[in-house]
Structures are given as structure tokens and as C-alpha cells.
């Protein structure tokens with residue numbers, strides 16, 4: 001399942017997409033420890049698989065929360081680098 | 093002086109019992125309760141067939157709303173809470189269903205419910221609820237393959253539409269029809285934010301706009317907003333709308349026009365029960381698993 005967390009506002013579109021089918025096979029859940037803003041959490045989804053999600057209380061502030069990692073136009077963010085399966089995508 | 097104010101946003105609560113099912117004893121009875129921010133539904137299935145449901149406004153206390161909705165669905169059926177063999181809670185208040193065996197997200201339940209209401213061909217689902225709006229893509233079994241939601245602001249939600257109904261003094265059930273009573277479609281309102289809507293609506297009315305023009309502009313703005321969400325997630329022609337706003341033709345027709353599709357017909361079902369219906373269907377699988385484990 002492609003789970004899209006985030007929002008669109010006047011300044012742009014800010015979504016993080018997680019391919020949870022890949023999470024179901026993942027053993028290290030490296031995304032969780034990699035993110036300085038603590039955005040990732042591991043949950044048991046409705047199909048009883050352990051998958052990553054973006055914490056609910058942070059979903060509507062992604063632009064601000066990710067700004068440190070993305071400063072200066074950087075594209076090698078800790079979360080995408082940590083996820084060996086390539087399950088994480090950002091829309092901006 | 094005590095002045096009674098008319099609340100234009102109030103939609104009619106409802107309940108239904110299937111007249112064709114009287115012999116429910118000894119059969120599989122499952123239930124789903126969907127506690128949304130503005131409405132709560134309770135659905136009861138007998139051997140997977142719709143037996144009864146209720147659809148009411150959510151009160152300030154979620155457990156009480158769940159109890160009321162289920163009590164109303166059970167009313168006059170002879171069935172009691174003890175007869176429910178497996179119940180799933182869903183929706184924003186899902187953890188607050190006191191008699192639920194399990195909680196499941198509304199995204200999973202809406203997809204499963206839409207699969208029943210609109211048939212297995214449905215792939216793209218737009219759930220326009222009271223507080224948020226979700227675009228869901230599912231497979232032929234009603235299993236979610238992707239979703240995207242917008243809950244950052246009330247615009248594009250039932251709450252936003254209720255605010256406009258109240259501001260204009262138009263009954264919520266009339267918005268759709270009245271939004272088409274315009275000679276030509278006005279441009280969509282620029283600000284969809286309900287916080288600014290009051291000022292914007294007042295300014296439009298002062299500049300000579302009729303209520304119908306404001307409604308048309310607001311419905312179009314809402315449609316444009318949700319269409320972006322649909323396109324970004326995954327839009328397929330077998331498309332359905334669940335939730336309360338599915339009943340607002342003013343928004344539905346404009347979504348169809350923008351996307352170039354015709355929304356599937358709900359085959360006699362109330363679109364607002366999609367989440368609770370999906371929960372009650374998933375409860376059948378859960379009950380089987382529980383029994384297989386010897387529970």
C-alpha cells in the first residue's frame with residue numbers, strides 16, 4: 001500500500017509516501033532512528049503487518065520539520081538514505 | 093429573552109431495518125460502528141447481509157455516541173448487544189467504542205464498504221467526511237492499495253459546507269439543487285478557509301451575488317480542491333464517493349465534470365454508512381479467525 005502523509009497549502013505540496021508492502025518485509029526499521037525530527041513510527045497496520053507511518057501529530061507540519069535536512073537544496077536525506085528498500089519518497 | 097435559532101446545517105438522522113430478515117437467531121451477526129467528527133453510524137449484518145443501521149450526529153462524548161447509535165440500530169429488532177458476535181470500531185473516535193472487539197482505520201473500512209456499496213469494479217474512492225477528505229485506491233476485493241488525506245483545514249469537508257449553510261441560512265439538504273440555480277457558473281471562491289469564509293461571503297453578497305451564486309462558487313472551489321487530491325493519489329474511471337457530501341449533488345456533479353467521470357451509483361445504500369458497513373464486513377473475517385483459534 002502507498003500511504004501518503006502530508007498536506008497541500010498555499011506554499012506547495014508536502015507529502016511523504018511510504019510503500020508499506022516493503023515495510024512488511026523490513027527487519028531493521030532504520031527510518032525510525034534516522035530521522036532527527038522523529039517523524040517515523042512503526043505500527044501494526046489493519047492487515048497485521050508491521051509498517052512505518054508518519055506520526056499523526058506531525059503530518060501537517062512536514063515542510064517545517066524537514067527543513068533542516070533539506071536546507072541548501074540537499075537531496076540525500078537521512079530517512080531515504082536509511083531505508084535500504086527505497087520505500088520512502090518525498091513530494092518536494 | 094430566549095431566542096430559538098434555526099440550525100441550517102442539521103441533516104436528518106435516520107435508521108433502517110431489513111424487513112426481509114426476521115430469523116436472525118443462530119446466524120452470524122457482526123457489527124461496525126463508525127464514529128466520525130460529525131456523524132456516527134452503526135451497522136449490523138446477519139450472515140453478511142445488511143440487517144439494520146442507524147446514522148446520527150456525533151455528540152460530545154464518543155463512547156456515548158457509539159452506545160446511542162447501536163441502541164438505535166437495534167431498536168425494534170429484538171436483537172440486543174449480547175447477540176453481536178464481533179464488532180469493529182472505526183473512524184476518528186474508533187478507540188472509544190465500548191463494546192468493540194477491535195479497531196480498524198476508516199481508510200480500510202471505507203474501501204471495504206465501498207466495494208459492497210458500489211460493486212467490486214470500484215477502484216477510486218473519495219471519502220468526504222466531516223473533518224477531513226481522503227482519496228483511496230483499492231483492488232477488486234476492496235483492499236487499499238494507496239491513500240492520501242487532507243485534514244489540515246476544514247475546507248473541502250462536511251464541516252466547511254455546514255459553515256457555509258449556516259452563514260447563508262440555507263438548509264444543508266438544499267445546497268446541491270440551489271447551487272445549480274445560476275445563469276452561469278461564477279468563478280470559484282478564492283479562499284476556501286472557513287475562518288475567512290464569513291468575510292468573503294459577506295463581501296460577495298454586498299457586491300450583488302445571490303445566495304445561489306455563492307453556493308455555486310463554494311461547491312466548485314470544494315470540487316477543485318478534492319479533485320487535486322484524487323489526481324495525486326490515483327484516479328480511475330470506476331470512481332465512487334462515500335461520506336455525507338456524496339449526498340450533495342452540487343459538489344458531486346462538479347467533481348464529475350472536472351474529472352470527466354460519472355460517479356458510480358450506490359445501489360440503494362446510504363453512502364454515509366460505508367465505513368461502518370466495511371467494519372461489519374471485516375468483522376466477519378475476524379470472527380472466522382477468532383473461531384479458528386478456538387476463541
Ligand code: SF4
Nearest residue numbers: 023026030031052083
Ligand atoms: S526502513 Fe523503509 S522499509 Fe523499513 S520500516 Fe522504515 S520505511 Fe519501511
Ligand code: SF4
Nearest residue numbers: 035037066069077079
Ligand atoms: S527529511 Fe529529515 S526530518 Fe524529514 S522525514 Fe527525512 S529524516 Fe526526517
